[in-house]
Amino acid sequence: MRLLNFTFSLLLVILIFASCKKDKLTMPDTKADTLLKDTVEAFSAPLKMDTITDDPSDPNPEPKKTEKLNYDASVWSELTKADGFALDIRYATTNNFTKKRIYDCGKCFMRPEAAEKLKTIQAELNEKFGYSIKIFDCYRPGPYQQRLWDIVPNPDYVTPPHKGSMHSKGLAIDLTIVDKDGNELDMGTSFDFFGPEAHQGYNHSDAVKRHRWILKSTMEKHGFGSIRTEWWHYSYKGKSYPLDKWVWDCK
Numbered sequence: 468m469r470l471l472n473f474t475f476s477l478l479l480v481i482l483i484f485a486s487c488k489k490d491k492l493t494m495p496d497t498k499a500d501t502l503l504k505d506t507v508e509a510f511s512a513p514l515k516m517d518t519i520t521d522d523p524s525d526p527n528p529e530p531k532k533t534e535k536l537n538y539d540a541s542v543w544s545e546l547t548k549a550d551g552f553a554l555d556i557r558y559a560t561t562n563n564f565t566k567k568r569i570y571d572c573g574k575c576f577m578r579p580e581a582a583e584k585l586k587t588i589q590a591e592l593n594e595k596f597g598y599s600i601k602i603f604d605c606y607r608p609g610p611y612q613q614r615l616w617d618i619v620p621n622p623d624y625v626t627p628p629h630k631g632s633m634h635s636k637g638l639a640i641d642l643t644i645v646d647k648d649g650n651e652l653d654m655g656t657s658f659d660f661f662g663p664e665a666h667q668g669y670n671h672s673d674a675v676k677r678h679r680w681i682l683k684s685t686m687e688k689h690g691f692g693s694i695r696t697e698w699w700h701y702s703y704k705g706k707s708y709p710l711d712k713w714v715w716d717c718k
């Protein structure tokens with residue numbers, strides 16, 4: 468009986484030892500599985516749009532500047548992130564006062580003379596204050612102005628398409644200033660706020676007044692004029708252009 472007990476105990480010890488060893492052996496495997504899973508996930512995760520710069524099928528793409536433009540550069544210039552601008556084209560999203568998407572996609576086109584001045588303004592704000600321009604709206608094609616009017620047929624808020632907006636001439640821009648971390652400066656109201664607080668002369672705090680002054684004085688210095696009711700809206704005065712119906716390509 469004692470021998471039987473001893474044998475049983477021995478077997479028990481061997482079994483416990485074996486199971487501990489198994490646990491020890493499986494630990495690294497589990498870690499390896501997790502690592503493998505993480506790696507697979509990292510490589511299979513969708514790339515962010517702004518990280519996709521070139522066609523993956525072409526290992527040696529031409530430098531951007533020599534690529535064929537899909538617009539007429541003699542009458543249009545595009546302002547992009549590459550020029551240091553932050554883009555938040557609101558009418559290409561539902562985050563605008565109509566709560567509807569007006570543009571098929573968000574791009575910022577301006578007439579070439581206005582675009583050049585905006586690049587100068589961007590560089591100046593950056594050099595003086597470490598600030599950048601954030602763009603809400605630029606050229607608004609005739610068909611998109613019509614869409615806006617169809618949704619909000621009220622001349623208090625939208626320029627009737629037949630009359631034409633400076634945006635549809637490619638000369639107006641809606642913009643604000645962001646700091647080096649991308650945070651918008653306090654301008655007293657949000658973009659497209661309709662009310663006296665959005666007016667240029669409204670008696671806001673000193674900080675708001677200073678922020679608006681930085682924007683206004685820099686824009687005016689480079690040939691842009693403001694309007695009384697919208698702190699974010701500026702139009703280039705240096706050259707006139709007709710209303711346009713051209714719509715940019717979304718590809």
Ligand SMILES: [Zn+2]
Binds near residue numbers: 634639641699700701
């Ligand atoms: Zn505007």
